[in-house]
Amino acid sequence: xxxxxxxxxxKHYKGEPNPAVNDFHLEVADGExxxxxxxxxxxxxxxxxxxxxxEDVSKGNIYIDGKFTNYVSPxxxxxxMVFQNYALYPNLSVYENMALGLQLRKVAKHEVExxxxxxxxxxxxxxxxxKRPAQLSxxxxxxxxxxxxxxxxxxxxxxxxxxxxxxxxLRAQTRAEIIKIxxxxxxxxxxxxxxxxxxxxxxxxIVVMRDGxxxxxxAPQILYDEPSNKFVASFIGSxxxxxxxGIIASHEDGFYFENRRLRLPLPKAYARHLQGxxxxxxNSRRQVVLGLRPEHVLCDADALQAEPYxxxxxxxxxxxKEPMGSDTYIHTDLGGTAIVSRADAHIPVRxxxxxxxxxxxxxxxxxxxxxxxxxxxxxxxx
Ligand SMILES: Nc1ncnc2c1ncn2[C@@H]1O[C@H](COP(=O)(O)OP(=O)(O)O)[C@@H](O)[C@H]1O
Ligand SMILES: [Mg+2]
Numbered sequence: 174x175x176x177x178x179x180x181x182x183x184k185h186y187k188g189e190p191n192p193a194v195n196d197f198h199l200e201v202a203d204g205e206x207x208x209x210x211x212x213x214x215x216x217x218x219x220x221x222x223x224x225x226x227x228e229d230v231s232k233g234n235i236y237i238d239g240k241f242t243n244y245v246s247p248x249x250x251x252x253x254m255v256f257q258n259y260a261l262y263p264n265l266s267v268y269e270n271m272a273l274g275l276q277l278r279k280v281a282k283h284e285v286e287x288x289x290x291x292x293x294x295x296x297x298x299x300x301x302x303x304k305r306p307a308q309l310s311x312x313x314x315x316x317x318x319x320x321x322x323x324x325x326x327x328x329x330x331x332x333x334x335x336x337x338x339x340x341x342x343l344r345a346q347t348r349a350e351i352i353k354i355x356x357x358x359x360x361x362x363x364x365x366x367x368x369x370x371x372x373x374x375x376x377x378x379i380v381v382m383r384d385g386x387x388x389x390x391x392a393p394q395i396l397y398d399e400p401s402n403k404f405v406a407s408f409i410g411s412x413x414x415x416x417x418x419g420i421i422a423s424h425e426d427g428f429y430f431e432n433r434r435l436r437l438p439l440p441k442a443y444a445r446h447l448q449g450x451x452x453x454x455x456n457s458r459r460q461v462v463l464g465l466r467p468e469h470v471l472c473d474a475d476a477l478q479a480e481p482y483x484x485x486x487x488x489x490x491x492x493x494k495e496p497m498g499s500d501t502y503i504h505t506d507l508g509g510t511a512i513v514s515r516a517d518a519h520i521p522v523r524x525x526x527x528x529x530x531x532x533x534x535x536x537x538x539x540x541x542x543x544x545x546x547x548x549x550x551x552x553x554x555x
Pocket of ligand 2: 218
């Protein structure tokens with residue numbers, strides 16, 4: 174089966190000042206569902222296309238299944254790729270679209286029939302085999318494209334934003350389908366998306382990229398709970414993590430996060446991470462960004478039950494309310510910083526109300542202002 178190794182891989186496009194992919198170094202285990210996520214232009218497609226052989230590697234090595242692959246032509250890599258735009262042949266039937274790749278490889282006719290009908294069954298498109306692409310919905314076309322990849326029985330599946338052209342409901346449905354297919358096949362999947370929800374729900378491991386560089390590689394929950402920098406923290410999670418600028422101050426009774434409006438005690442457990450940030454340093458060296466997820470900013474009714482966190486209460490005015498059905502996002506202003514908290518759907522507050530916020534200081538993240546690196550993970554192996 175197929176593991177994939179990237180060794181310090183770079184891609185320089187001619188005439189571009191910066192590399193599109195910068196020192197991509199990663200091993201994808203056999204059978205893993207690896208998701209690459211990041212904003213548009215961060216180098217996801219380029220990385221995937223180098224793995225597929227559709228783009229030359231400028232520097233570094235790629236191995237598939239232990240074999241040095243940089244110069245192997247795409248058709249000899251034994252991988253199947255699924256694109257956003259389906260790329261089906263309009264004049265061929267669904268059956269022919271799925272069978273074509275196998276026929277070109279001279280697979281025996283009965284074997285082709287077997288594989289196509291098996292894949293069609295898996296994707297629930299058996300009733301569409303005689304139709305042409307033009308007669309199919311977007312979701313059905315993408316299933317055919319998936320089917321065409323499945324019949325190849327490749328060492329690895331590469332998918333580049335395959336769900337982007339589908340509407341929200343179909344996207345969620347097809348997402349679940351792909352997860353199911355992966356768990357049945359146990360083949361290596363490398364999946365590219367700009368959508369953090371897709372990344373979180375599909376990946377066994379996620380690579381977050383920015384400007385051609387890997388920011389963090391981790392299982393979804395770890396990425397969410399322990400982002401290694403502010404970029405990852407802001408990219409993963411919806412609504413986004415709240416960020417407040419301030420400095421670290423050390424007092425006799427411990428470390429505090431402070432700015433002109435706030436003075437918040439930091440948990441004792443954080444002390445060892447903050448040792449270098451003592452009072453003697455100039456303010457500029459102690460500048461940080463405090464990060465707190467919306468579910469860790471408790472609002473009013475919720476807040477009242479949270480007695481143990483009483484010392485971290487602040488009064489704020491409700492600026493906006495976003496009812497989501499399952500819960501409500503409350504927007505407030507905390508000393509000049511917009512804060513979002515995830516509150517109960519039925520919370521009885523109105524715009525303009527003064528409410529109490531409880532900041533779960535036991536859940537805060539701290540990032541160095543300048544570099545964005547997490548202070549709490551500093552020195553930890555990522
Ligand atoms: N063929 C190309 N020639 C020059 N620059 C390219 C080419 N393809 C992509 N790029 C650039 O490389 C960077 C990464 O692009 P891409 O891999 O497509 O990002 P993503 O898939 O994450 O949106 C972008 O800055 C993009 O403009
Ligand atoms: Mg892309």
